[in-house]
Amino acid sequence: xxxxxxxxxxxxxxxxxxxxxxxxxxxxxxxxxxxxxxxxxxxxxxxxxxxxxxxxxxxxxxxxxxxxxxxxxxxxxxxxxxxxxxxxxxxxxxxxxxxxxxxxxxxxxxxxxxxxxxxxxxxxxxxxxxxxxxxxxxxxxxxxxxxxxxxxxxxxxxxxxxxxxxxxxxxxxxxxxxxxxxxxxxxxxxxxxxxxxxxxxxxxxxxxxxx
Numbered sequence: 001x002x003x004x005x006x007x008x009x010x011x012x013x014x015x016x017x018x019x020x021x022x023x024x025x026x027x028x029x030x031x032x033x034x035x036x037x038x039x040x041x042x043x044x045x046x047x048x049x050x051x052x053x054x055x056x057x058x059x060x061x062x063x064x065x066x067x068x069x070x071x072x073x074x075x076x077x078x079x080x081x082x083x084x085x086x087x088x089x090x091x092x093x094x095x096x097x098x099x100x101x102x103x104x105x106x107x108x109x110x111x112x113x114x115x116x117x118x119x120x121x122x123x124x125x126x127x128x129x130x131x132x133x134x135x136x137x138x139x140x141x142x143x144x145x146x147x148x149x150x151x152x153x154x155x156x157x158x159x160x161x162x163x164x165x166x167x168x169x170x171x172x173x174x175x176x177x178x179x180x181x182x183x184x185x186x187x188x189x190x191x192x193x194x195x196x197x198x199x200x201x202x203x204x205x206x207x208x209x210x211x
Contacts, residue, residue, distance in 0.1 A: 007186065007204060009162055010103050011137075013147075013171035014114035017190045018096040019127045026089050030081055041078040044071035054117035057141030061119060087123025095193055096130045104133065106206050112137030113156050113169065115146045136160050147171070148179035157183070168203065170196060 015021050031038040045051055048071045053059050059067075065083055069076045100110050112131070116139045121128065131137070138156050145152040157164055164184035171177050177187035188203065190196035200206070 005205075006166055007108070007168045008166040009109045009111060009135075009160075009168070010200070010204070011111045011113050011156065011167055011169045011180075011185070012100075012134075013169075013173075013176065013190070014112055014116055014128070015090065016172040017170055017196065018093065018100075018112070018130060020091045020093050021089060022091055023089055026085075029088065030085065031078070037075065037078055040072050040075045041082055044068050044075060044079055045082055051117075052115075052146065054119055055115040055140045056144060056146050057117065058144050083119070085123075086119050087127075090120060090124050090127045092127045092129065093193070095197065097133065099197060100130055100133050102206060103200075103204070106204065108204065109135040111135055111156065111160065111162075112139075113147070113152065114138075115140045117141050147173075147176045150179055150183050153180055153183045153185065157185075168200070170200065 012018055027038045027042075031041070045068050048068065050064050050068050050071070053064050054061065065079075068079050068083075072079070103110055110133070112134055114137070118141050121139070136159070138152065138159070140146045140152060143152060143155050145155065147153075153164075153169075156162070157167075167185045169177065169180040169185045169187045170190055171180070171187065172190045174189055177189045180187040186203075188196060188199050
């Protein structure tokens with residue numbers, strides 16, 4: 001991969017890039033082998049689109065929860081269980097802090113741009129312990145926009161006065177990296193922690209043992 005010498009800022013997605021996501025394990029912890037119950041709860045929480053509304057942050061959380069229960073009232077207890085333990089879906093990774101630290105030591109500024117809800121933030125702040133190392137960033141729930149809406153990228157650029165041609169964005173979803181490129185930001189897709197760290201190392205010309 002050819003080095004991009006124009007990049008001065010590295011913008012990270014959070015879920016599946018800096019933070020791990022364990023939805024299948026979460027399901028087993030909460031519902032054991034009762035796959036039928038999990039399928040129904042998953043339908044009410046995620047397939048309904050209401051989890052995305054948490055990330056968008058426009059509808060009050062208690063109303064989102066009410067609508068989830070309304071999708072399948074017989075699964076109310078299971079939906080409440082997911083809600084109360086939602087923070088367990090995300091887990092702290094060992095690579096986030098050293099990766100960000102290495103990139104910053106190489107002279108780059110680091111930011112985050114993530115579809116993330118207040119629910120996930122306050123139920124598992126430990127998974128986000130790297131935020132204090134970064135130069136700034138945007139959670140979707142705070143700006144009422146979610147990726148891949150081009151406007152959320154523009155909000156980040158404007159808030160921190162960033163030149164899109166000097167930015168690299170890293171995300172696990174193709175539609176999000178394509179949206180970044182649509183506003184002039186270079187992008188890398190993360191299909192695995194080791195892969196994306198190697199690609200970022202090569203693109204930025206970094207030398208660091210964690211890769």
